[in-house]
Amino acid sequence: MRCIFAVIVCLSALGFAQPSVGTENGLTRLVFSLPSGAKFGLVRQGNEVSIRFQGTPPRSLRTLLNTPQVAGYRAAPSPGGSTYVVTLKTGTSYRTLELSNPRRLVLEVRSSTAARTRPRAKAPAPVVVLDPGHGGIDPGAIGFVQEAAVALDVALRTKRLLEARGVQVVLTRADNSHLSVSKATDLGLRAAMANSKRTLFVSIHANAAERAAQGIEVYYFGEAIDQRLLSKAILENGGGALGQRLTQEARGVAQRLMSDLLAQANLKFSEQLALKTLRAMVRETGAVSRGVQTAPFYVIRNARIPAVLVEIGFVNHPVEGKKLGTSAYRARLANGLAAGIITFLNSGNVQR
Numbered sequence: 001m002r003c004i005f006a007v008i009v010c011l012s013a014l015g016f017a018q019p020s021v022g023t024e025n026g027l028t029r030l031v032f033s034l035p036s037g038a039k040f041g042l043v044r045q046g047n048e049v050s051i052r053f054q055g056t057p058p059r060s061l062r063t064l065l066n067t068p069q070v071a072g073y074r075a076a077p078s079p080g081g082s083t084y085v086v087t088l089k090t091g092t093s094y095r096t097l098e099l100s101n102p103r104r105l106v107l108e109v110r111s112s113t114a115a116r117t118r119p120r121a122k123a124p125a126p127v128v129v130l131d132p133g134h135g136g137i138d139p140g141a142i143g144f145v146q147e148a149a150v151a152l153d154v155a156l157r158t159k160r161l162l163e164a165r166g167v168q169v170v171l172t173r174a175d176n177s178h179l180s181v182s183k184a185t186d187l188g189l190r191a192a193m194a195n196s197k198r199t200l201f202v203s204i205h206a207n208a209a210e211r212a213a214q215g216i217e218v219y220y221f222g223e224a225i226d227q228r229l230l231s232k233a234i235l236e237n238g239g240g241a242l243g244q245r246l247t248q249e250a251r252g253v254a255q256r257l258m259s260d261l262l263a264q265a266n267l268k269f270s271e272q273l274a275l276k277t278l279r280a281m282v283r284e285t286g287a288v289s290r291g292v293q294t295a296p297f298y299v300i301r302n303a304r305i306p307a308v309l310v311e312i313g314f315v316n317h318p319v320e321g322k323k324l325g326t327s328a329y330r331a332r333l334a335n336g337l338a339a340g341i342i343t344f345l346n347s348g349n350v351q352r
C-alpha cells in the first residue's frame, strides 16, 4: 500500500509540474494547472519569467522547448512550493491570464517581428481588423437605417480614431461592397483576416427585433445559451437554409474547442475584449447594455486572435433606430469602440 501511495504522490507532483505547451504561428502558450486555492506570483528579469507556485514542490526538471518564442523552462523547489523559470527568446512579449474550472495559469509568449529585425525599434504597432458586416448585395437588417451602411460608417470612424493612436487598422471592406456573392465565401474571406499576424478582430453589426428591443450587445464565439441567440447567429450567418448550415458548422467548432485548452485561452481574451468594448460603448452613448454573450457566429469561429462581434443597436427601434441615423450618435459609438479596443490593447496582463 505504501508503495502505491508513494507513486500517487509522485505522479500528482509531476502533474502539477509539467505545463502543457502549444504553438501557433507567432506564439507559444504554456498552460499550468493550479491546485484550487494555491497562490502564485510572477516576475520578469531579462529574458526570464519566474513563476512561483504555492504547493507541492516538483522534482527539479529542465525542459528544452526551442519554439520560435520560448527556449525552454526549468523548475525547482522553493520555500513553500516551487518556481518555474521560463526562458523567452529575444524579440518576444508575453501576457498571462488565469482560467477557472479547472484552475489554470496561461503564459502566452508572442514574437514581435519588428523588434527582431530592428532591435532598437519600439514594439510594433498592433494591427486591428475591423469587419463592417454585410455590404453590396447584402444590406443586412433594415429599419430606420440599413445595417450595412451604419456598420461601415462606424468602422471607418473607429479606424480613424485608432490610427490617431498609433494602431494599424485593416478593414474587411472599405465601401458598400460584398467580398463574394456566395455568403459562405464572403464570411470565410472575412474570417481569414483574423489570422495570427493581426492583434484582434471586431465584426460590427446592428440588430433588428420584432418587439421593441434596444441596446448594445457584444459576442464572442461559443454555443448559444438560448434560442434567441441561436436565431440571431443563423441570421448573421446568412439566414435561411444557408444560415442554418453555417451555424451547424460553427456549433461543431464550438464543441471541439471545449477540449482545446489553447483555444479556450484565446476565448478568454475574446471575453475580455467583449467586456471592455461593451463597457466603453455604453459609457459613450448612454445606450442600454444587453451584456456579453456567446453565440456560434461563423465569421469568428476559427479566430486565432481575440475576436468579437458587436451589435451596436436596433435599426428598427423607434428611438435607437433614428439615433443610428445621425452622424453624432455613430461618432459616439466609434469613440466607445475605439476606447474599448485601446483599453484592451493596453492591458498586457489580462486577469480574470
Ligand SMILES: [Zn+2]
Binding pocket: 133, 134, 140, 141, 147, 204, 205, 206, 236
Ligand atoms: Zn449583421
